[in-house]
């Protein structure tokens with residue numbers, strides 16, 4: 001245990017003990033605090049206790065460790081420091097919507113979703129980095145919300161009574177409670193949810209809140225597991241009854257075509273109607289968790305299975321090679337020139353993290369990594385001071401053209417402060433920190449689970465033993481993951497390791513000796529008495545793969561990384577935007593290549609993983625592939641045409657071109673036509 005680790009652990013222990021003591025004194029003066037006090041007494045003083053589902057809820061396969069138990073190290077720590085030094089760590093200084101006049105600080109400024117969105121990512125970023133500056137920024141918003149509830153229990157600015165922004169704020173408060181044990185959070189959430197239960201019949205869910213009810217239910221169940229108040233299950237049932245039926249949408253999926261303004265009858269200044277909300281990208285990203293979350297209450301196998309039906313429909317009709325579905329900002333078909341909104345990227349990741357925990361389905365972890373290592377970093381500049389609203393797998397220009405978007409405006413794929421609309425500016429912060437927090441989970445049988453892979457350390461306790469675990473790896477750029485286990489005393493428990501579906505030939509060694517490995521697309525379970533100094537070494541063969549995509553195009557993958565041809569970029573500043581700027585990016589080289597697509601001919605080259613792992617300059621892995629120019633494949637108005645149908649003929653000479661990780665190439669081709677034999 002390093003010095004930092006020790007100080008973090010001891011402070012967490014102190015905060016939890018202080019929290020228990022403070023709550024005990026609150027309970028003495030307020031009768032309604034009894035349930036919370038007993039909850040806190042159960043957990044109080046314990047380091048990193050894992051909270052499981054209470055009866056009558058169904059059990060999860062896995063449980064999230066409390067925020068702060070998993071911390072980034074290695075390249076992931078570097079990446080999150082880049083985020084903290086970029087827009088995330090300074091947004092309130094340069095963007096009035098979350099500045100000191102925010103309605104969520106008692107001001108007269110923006111009082112809807114943007115304050116809570118910012119906090120939902122700032123809280124985990126601050127606590128996972130143990131960054132006092134960021135914690136102080138988050139604390140202002142937290143303290144205002146905790147100290148300004150209405151007498152009836154309502155929280156948030158008085159300027160609106162919309163349930164939706166509060167659905168985000170309660171997620172941020174739950175994370176903050178896990179990280180600090182602040183004794184004010186659980187009583188406030190209890191009173192707010194009681195108020196919501198009483199008020200929903202007169203003021204039912206509508207618009208965004210109706211389509212995002214599952215996020216509200218998720219936190220109500222989080223609270224139920226801590227207080228045991230049966231009214232919280234009643235609330236989850238009411239939210240389900242009033243909320244949109246996502247399961248039915250995907251049982252009979254009708255939105256199989258690219259949505260147009262006409263389909264959703266979009267009219268200027270009018271609110272989106274039902275079809276507009278049902279085909280909205282962010283709503284669909286959030287909805288991926290709906291059936292898993294509801295399955296905890298319903299206990300129905302059918303609900304547990306529904307998530308795969310939903311993902312299959314999105315893949316079949318709207319799937320893109322970067323792991324996302326198209327949503328610019330409505331479902332947009334499979335053309336790799338369609339875009340995906342950044343809010344949808346981070347919300348889909350959060351849904352996958354929660355769903356993986358509830359169901360224990362390893363394919364959700366494969367998908368999570370695919371988005372986290374490709375679509376997420378691909379839509380930011382290297383310094384994370386600018387982002388896009390929409391990213392495209394085949395992105396040949398980021399300019400002010402009439403774009404192929406279903407409903408978005410002409411600035412949608414600029415890199416900037418708030419291209420097109422400011423939701424993503426407020427909401428993107430949760431992507432990396434929640435991913436880091438989800439790398440390891442606890443299993444229902446009191447073991448640990450490697451749910452996704454990236455360098456990190458874990459402090460937790462199970463079977464009355466403190467466990468420290470260090471996961472050292474340069475995955476996804478390298479093939480080996482080394483896990484050093486350090487329990488405070490020898491203790492028997494299972495460790496499950498996710499074996500991705502692509503990872504044929506994976507090897508696992510414990511203290512050097514080979515272990516049996518199950519088929520790819522499952523969890524390997526290692527059950528033994530673990531003792532200090534034990535080491536697990538996993539090797540995932542990173543063999544390049546050629547994947548068939550829409551329009552008979554192909555994409556090249558290696559492990560969870562998707563590879564793209566980097567078009568030479570010419571960055572042109574459009575305008576300064578406070579501490580950052582808006583940028584257009586124009587192509588300075590040709591991009592119209594077709595690939596031979598023979599996996600035998602792909603040559604990987606590894607280079608050191610630098611401090612900015614997704615930067616083009618230091619791309620830690622590159623692939624040499626055989627290609628030919630395809631003269632007839634052009635762009636129109638800054639948008640690459642659909643890939644010509646494969647197999648294609650080209651009389652141009654053979655070339656060897658270099659592909660880089662998707663995220664490194666800000667202008668890129670990812671879906672290529674395939675050359676005929």
Ligand SMILES: [Zn+2]
Pocket residue numbers: 341342343344422423424425427
């Ligand atoms: Zn957005």
